[in-house]
Amino acid sequence: MKLLGSLRSPYVRKALVVASETELRGDIELVLHSVHLAAHEPEVMTVNPLNKLPTLVLNDGRVLFDSLVICEFLAWKGGRNDLMPAEPEARFRVLTRHALANGLLDLAIMRLVEAAKPAERQWPEVLAACDIKIAAVLDGLDADDDALAAEGCTIGTLALAVALNYLDFRFAFLEWRKTRSRLGAWHRDFTSRPSLRDNPFEDTSPALAGMVR
Ligand SMILES: N[C@@H](CCC(=O)N[C@@H](CS)C(=O)NCC(=O)O)C(=O)O
Known part of the structure; x- marks a missing residue:
């Protein structure tokens, strides 16, 4: 392949x-x-x-x-x-977790693209709205850390681990862990998986x- x-x-x-x-x-x-x-x-x-x-x-x-x-x-x-259970309840939970993680990535990329434009063509409202939405996603995940831990390793949690790594890679200035210690702890433990360590950005x-x- x-x-x-x-x-x-x-x-x-x-x-x-x-x-x-x-x-x-x-x-x-x-x-x-x-x-x-x-x-x-x-x-x-x-x-x-x-x-x-x-x-x-x-x-x-x-x-x-x-x-x-x-x-x-x-x-x-x-x-x-x-990684993608067939049983409907688990499947929709994993798919929704994945949608949240991919949506976080979509926001990050949109912000990156907007910020790369010459200053006079940037739309500050888009940058501000991206920041508000990214923060809302991260705050929600931090508050929901028990569910995250209970989910184990799925396509949803793998996607989320990659999305948080992407914030570290491109948006270190956001310091997302600073006010989200539970999400930070989940991510630290989860990213010890060899699959994540072996495929860096x-x-x-x-x-x-x-x-x-
Ligand atoms: N929803 C797509 C998003 C993929 C995507 O946007 N990839 C970017 C690279 S990070 C790309 O190929 N951009 C080129 C383009 O939009 O023309 C997925 O999950 O695969």
Whole structure:
């Protein structure tokens, strides 16, 4: 299988982490691409007209996206039903946890893109609204740490661990742990998993350095 990806994309990292959890990482060739909302990458577009990473190309040519679909596929292929349970109550809980984590990532990326614009074209209301929503997500999770601990390791909690790591990677200035010690403690324990340690973010692109805030 080929995974079209980038080591600075949190959605790609989530797929790689799930690949490690399911012991399928060795079956995946990571093909690096650089994509941007304001451009398109012909090689990615050939298999995914949305131009999005991650995109998984199976050995028989079938193509899977987006990251949740890829994660579900890997959990199924790796026989890890616990990562995405079939029982409806557990399944909807995991899917909702995943939606919250992916929504947090969407807010972080939106903020990154807005902040990277020349100052005269930035929309300060968007930046402020992103900060309010990101804080609300984090406060809610901090208050709900018992449920988080009870969930164990699922596609939802793996996605959340990656999303919090992404805040550390791009938004260290937010210091999200400062007022959220319970969420911080959950994240510290959870990120000792080898799947998370073995698939770090990497960014060698100097062009992006200015996009951090
Ligand atoms: N909902 C998608 C989001 C993926 C996504 O937006 N990836 C970014 C990289 S971090 C991308 O490919 N952007 C290129 C573009 O929007 O053209 C998923 O979960 O896979």
